[in-house]
Each structure stands twice: as C-alpha cells, then as structure tokens.
Amino acid sequence: MAPSLVETAVEQQSLGYKTGVGQYKEPGNYEPKTFRKDLELRGTEKHAPARYPNYLPTWNNETEKYAPLEPFQHTEHGKDADPSFPNLLKDAKVEDITANIGAEVHGVQLSKLTDAGKDELALFVAQKKVVAFRDQDFADLPIKDALSIGAYFGRHHIHPASGAPSGYPQVHLVHRGADDTTARDFFEERINSITWHSDVTYEKQPPGTTFLYLLDGPAAGGDTLFANQAAAYNRLSPEFRKRLHGLKVTHSAVEQAEQSKNRGGIVRRDPITSIHPLVRTHPATGEKALFVNPQFSRRIVGYKKEESDFLLNFLYDHIAKGQDFQARVKWAPGTVVVWDNRVTAHSALLDWDTGARRHLARITPQAEAPFETEFEEGNGAVQSFEY
Ligand SMILES: O=C(O)CCC(=O)C(=O)O
Numbered sequence: 001m002a003p004s005l006v007e008t009a010v011e012q013q014s015l016g017y018k019t020g021v022g023q024y025k026e027p028g029n030y031e032p033k034t035f036r037k038d039l040e041l042r043g044t045e046k047h048a049p050a051r052y053p054n055y056l057p058t059w060n061n062e063t064e065k066y067a068p069l070e071p072f073q074h075t076e077h078g079k080d081a082d083p084s085f086p087n088l089l090k091d092a093k094v095e096d097i098t099a100n101i102g103a104e105v106h107g108v109q110l111s112k113l114t115d116a117g118k119d120e121l122a123l124f125v126a127q128k129k130v131v132a133f134r135d136q137d138f139a140d141l142p143i144k145d146a147l148s149i150g151a152y153f154g155r156h157h158i159h160p161a162s163g164a165p166s167g168y169p170q171v172h173l174v175h176r177g178a179d180d181t182t183a184r185d186f187f188e189e190r191i192n193s194i195t196w197h198s199d200v201t202y203e204k205q206p207p208g209t210t211f212l213y214l215l216d217g218p219a220a221g222g223d224t225l226f227a228n229q230a231a232a233y234n235r236l237s238p239e240f241r242k243r244l245h246g247l248k249v250t251h252s253a254v255e256q257a258e259q260s261k262n263r264g265g266i267v268r269r270d271p272i273t274s275i276h277p278l279v280r281t282h283p284a285t286g287e288k289a290l291f292v293n294p295q296f297s298r299r300i301v302g303y304k305k306e307e308s309d310f311l312l313n314f315l316y317d318h319i320a321k322g323q324d325f326q327a328r329v330k331w332a333p334g335t336v337v338v339w340d341n342r343v344t345a346h347s348a349l350l351d352w353d354t355g356a357r358r359h360l361a362r363i364t365p366q367a368e369a370p371f372e373t374e375f376e377e378g379n380g381a382v383q384s385f386e387y
Pocket residue numbers: 174199212222223224225346347348349360362
C-alpha cells in the first residue's frame with residue numbers, strides 16, 4: 001500500500017530532507033466537488049457556456065496512481081537559436097511590457113513555427129522572461145497538436161493534483177466555472193490572493209519554457225503577475241550574492257498534495273521533496289537567478305529553522321516587492337503566454353467576483369535539473385539582450 005502523506009514526509013525527513021511546513025497557500029477550488037459540468041456546458045443565467053468544452057476538467061483517473069517521475073536527458077533548444085531571431089520575429093511587432101521583464105508580440109503564429117523558430121522562441125522567452133503572444137490559434141488546435149508543439153521543449157509534466165481534459169493528463173487546467181464564488185469565500189479568511197511561485201519546483205527536473213493559454217476569462221480581472229528572478233538576483237549586492245552561492249534548498253510537494261486530498265481532489269503521484277541550488281544558472285543565457293518561492297521552497301539545507309526562515313522570508317519579500325522587475329500580463333481571447341519557469345516567479349490573482357468563468361490550459365515541458373555556476377564579480381546590472 002502507498003504510504004500516507006504524513007509517513008512520506010517523515011520518511012523524507014529521515015533521509016535528511018528537513019522540509020518544515022512552509023507557506024503553501026491555495027486560493028483555489030479546482031476540485032471535483034464544486035465542478036458543475038452541466039452548468040459549464042449549458043451556461044447560467046448570467047454566463048455563457050464554456051467556449052472550449054473539450055478543455056473542461058476531468059478527474060477520471062483519480063484512482064490510478066502514477067509511478068514516480070524518472071530522470072530524463074533534457075535538450076535545451078535555446079542554445080541552438082540564432083540570437084537575431086530571423087525565424088521567430090521576421091513578421092513580428094514586439095513591444096516590451098516593462099523595462100526589465102516581459103514583451104507583447106503581434107504577428108507571429110506559434111503553431112506555424114519551424115524547429116528553428118521554436119529554438120528562437122526558447123531563447124527569446126529566456127531573455128524576456130515572459131512573452132504574451134496575441135491572436136493565436138493554439139486553443140483551437142486539436143489538443144494533441146498543441147501538446148506536440150509543447151513536446152519540442154521538453155518532456156510533458158503530468159501534474160499530480162490538477163484536473164485535466166479527458167484523455168490528456170499532460171494538460172494542466174486552471175478553471176473557475178460560471179457563478180464560482182471562490183473570490184468571495186477566499187477573502188473571508190485571507191487578505192490577498194498572491195501566491196508567488198515557479199511551477200512544481202519540487203520536481204527533480206522542474207519546467208522551463210512553459211505555455212499558458214486563455215480559453216475563457218472575465219472581462220476585467222484575472223491578470224497574471226510575473227517577476228524576473230534574474231533581476232531579483234542581480235539587484236542584491238555582490239557580497240550578498242556571493243553568500244547565496246552554494247546554498248541548497250528543499251522544495252516540497254507534500255502540502256499541495258495534502259490540500260488537494262483535503263478538498264476531495266486527486267493525488268496521482270506520491271508527493272516528493274527535492275533539493276535544488278538557491279541560485280540557478282540558465283543553460284542558454286548563462287544568467288543566474290534566485291530559485292526560491294514561498295509555495296514550494298521549505299528549508300535551506302544545513303540552516304536551523306529560524307536561520308532558514310529569516311533568509312527565505314527576506315528573499316520572498318524582495319521578490320514580492322520588486323515591482324521594478326515585475327510585469328502584469330492581461331489576458332485576451334487568443335492569447336498564449338510563454339514564460340521561462342527557471343528564471344521567473346508568477347502569481348495568479350483572484351480579483352474578480354462577478355462569477356465569470358476563468359479557464360486556461362497550461363503545457364509544462366520539464367527541463368534540466370537546476371544547476372549553479374560560480375559566483376562572478378560584476379555590478380549586478382540586469383543583463384540586457386538585443387534582438
Ligand atoms: O491563473 C493564473 O493566472 C496562473 C496560474 C498558474 O500559476 C499556472 O498556470 O501556472
């Protein structure tokens with residue numbers, strides 16, 4: 001029989017992985033209990049039916065347990081890209097969202113990119129950190145075709161605790177149905193919905209180039225926040241950065257799995273913990289970035305609890321307050337947002353309470369195991385890339 005979650009946590013502790021309870025926060029009710037398929041298909045008095053019923057969540061494999069993920073060799077296509085982006089950007093209009101993170105692109109159809117164009121996409125996104133591609137046909141493709149585009153960038157991650165379109169467990173869904181009351185309910189207990197994180201950093205090989213596309217959304221609200229973790233690293237003094245190098249951090253899936261189980265959701269794979277460097281280097285750009293987040297990071301290896309909390313909380317605070325290296329991405333029909341999970345953090349927002357449906361799909365290719373390169377002296381400037 002599979003060990004209980006508590007036993008799993010204890011076992012991992014005995015392996016020397018000190019996790020601690022962390023700050024995992026779930027402003028979600030993506031669980032089967034509150035999902036009303038009938039209302040999603042039919043619509044409600046105030047809200048239209050789901051525009052993409054093929055993407056509605058199912059939890060029909062909840063009894064099937066998945067084996068632990070096996071290591072795999074990741075190929076970083078951003079390393080092969082022509083840095084002048086002749087294939088990706090030949091017909092593109094690119095506008096930076098802010099001076100330090102984010103771009104908005106018109107005139108590119110992601111589904112039509114050649115392999116050379118995809119290589120350039122990986123590099124471009126690594127440089128810009130997050131890119132909103134407008135007027136895409138991605139959501140209208142058969143799901144298998146969208147997945148085969150994503151597969152170029154790495155092995156698909158299958159989320160242990162999220163609903164997925166029937167037959168496509170590789171698609172992670174973000175879904176609040178019509179007349180959903182989460183926003184009102186959540187703020188009975190909490191004062192904000194901010195959940196800075198990089199996706200599933202508890203995995204041994206967390207994701208890199210990641211795709212999220214809008215299926216349905218509120219007219220206003222439900223933007224997504226992004227932070228440039230390379231800029232967050234570079235903003236720190238050389239002495240401080242030097243001190244961060246060599247530190248290792250545990251990341252845990254336990255709390256997310258427990259929350260999912262408590263809400264009647266699924267836990268398809270036994271939760272794990274992993275140890276990653278606190279500073280990671282991007283394989284294509286060589287940039288160094290902070291790699292900690294309050295959702296999944298738990299403990300600095302070798303530090304006592306108060307010491308670890310002190311440093312992690314300082315870094316979380318630095319990232320959360322860094323409006324000068326953050327962007328806020330607005331969704332529109334046809335938008336595909338591509339970000340590099342290795343060098344960014346992001347947060348959903350729960351700021352609309354009209355009961356409007358919000359429905360997005362994520363394709364989440366896994367990348368290399370995080371690695372660190374040596375501290376280098378420098379002035380801490382944000383690297384700027386020409387394209
Ligand atoms: O709902 C959002 O805005 C973002 C959700 C999220 O964190 C994700 O899809 O990785």
